[in-house]
Amino acid sequence: MGLVDTMNDVDARHLTKGVVVSASGVTKQFDSGTLALAGIDLDIAEGDFVAVVGPSGCGKSTLLRMAAGLERPTEGTVALATESVGFIFQEPTLLPWRSVRANVELCAELARLPKAQRRSRAQSAIDAVGLTGFESQLPRTLSGGMKMRCSLARTLTSEPEVMLLDEPFGALDEMTRLDMQTELQRLYAQRRFTAMFITHSVSEAVFLANRVIVMSARPGRITADIRIDFPYPRDPDLRFDARFTEYVAEISETLRGQR
Numbered sequence: 181m182g183l184v185d186t187m188n189d190v191d192a193r194h195l196t197k198g199v200v201v202s203a204s205g206v207t208k209q210f211d212s213g214t215l216a217l218a219g220i221d222l223d224i225a226e227g228d229f230v231a232v233v234g235p236s237g238c239g240k241s242t243l244l245r246m247a248a249g250l251e252r253p254t255e256g257t258v259a260l261a262t263e264s265v266g267f268i269f270q271e272p273t274l275l276p277w278r279s280v281r282a283n284v285e286l287c288a289e290l291a292r293l294p295k296a297q298r299r300s301r302a303q304s305a306i307d308a309v310g311l312t313g314f315e316s317q318l319p320r321t322l323s324g325g326m327k328m329r330c331s332l333a334r335t336l337t338s339e340p341e342v343m344l345l346d347e348p349f350g351a352l353d354e355m356t357r358l359d360m361q362t363e364l365q366r367l368y369a370q371r372r373f374t375a376m377f378i379t380h381s382v383s384e385a386v387f388l389a390n391r392v393i394v395m396s397a398r399p400g401r402i403t404a405d406i407r408i409d410f411p412y413p414r415d416p417d418l419r420f421d422a423r424f425t426e427y428v429a430e431i432s433e434t435l436r437g438q439r
């Protein structure tokens with residue numbers, strides 16, 4: 181976390197009011213020579229749910245990792261207006277010897293919250309993700325979807341203002357994935373954190389986000405920025421709505437032109 185703080189707190193003062201994540205003139209070239217990103221300008225406003233889609237290898241994860249402070253841009257700046265950031269990656273990364281409750285309490289424990297507060301925050305996060313009744317179980321006894329719920333609950337206990345999510349549902353089967361999308365947008369509707377969500381799935385992006393960013397093939401540039409005009413909370417049946425299908429078609433069409 182220290183790295184995130186030192187990298188971002190200097191730049192944060194220059195952020196436009198209401199902007200929580202800001203990438204400005206960002207280029208990333210790795211030491212290997214790979215030019216991953218070129219000329220990225222992206223402002224994410226407070227409370228926005230932004231999904232980023234693009235061809236494989238176009239630099240989506242790199243952009244998110246820069247927002248997380250895990251990579252530095254070669255040129256330009258990436259700034260966050262807050263230190264209250266939660267991360268969710270594709271792997272749930274639970275500690276196998278800890279129960280669901282003990283895993284969920286981990287962030288609060290590291291933040292040295294008093295035990296009673298830890299308990300109550302963990303329980304409310306466990307309830308929020310639908311894991312009530314599974315508190316004492318070990319990760320190996322959970323399904324893939326339940327493990328991801330547990331990981332989500334662990335992040336929610338720190339009540340982050342910004343959530344950075346890198347393909348969190350990519351390893352789940354289709355039905356579980358749809359359930360998790362419904363769950364995540366319900367949590368978003370309740371808590372209104374700011375989200376940056378990387379995905380390969382256009383329909384997942386449209387279902388979750390109020391703004392979808394489309395990137396070109398490497399070096400990644402932003403080629404489209406589309407508002408998704410559906411209120412939250414969103415009903416799972418929204419996926420059968422004609423306008424939903426139109427958004428998916430429009431974005432898929434834009435993506436096809438990028439390869």
Ligand SMILES: Nc1ncnc2c1ncn2[C@@H]1O[C@H](COP(=O)(O)OP(=O)(O)OP(=O)(O)O)[C@@H](O)[C@H]1O
Nearest residue numbers: 210211212214216235236237238239240241242243
């Ligand atoms: N640490 C690194 N060192 C060298 N090259 C890297 C490094 N990390 C990523 N890359 C390269 O940068 C490019 C962008 O990678 P990145 O993982 O950001 O893409 P992505 O759009 O998230 O891909 P995918 O959709 O397949 O997950 C790729 O060509 C990748 O090989």
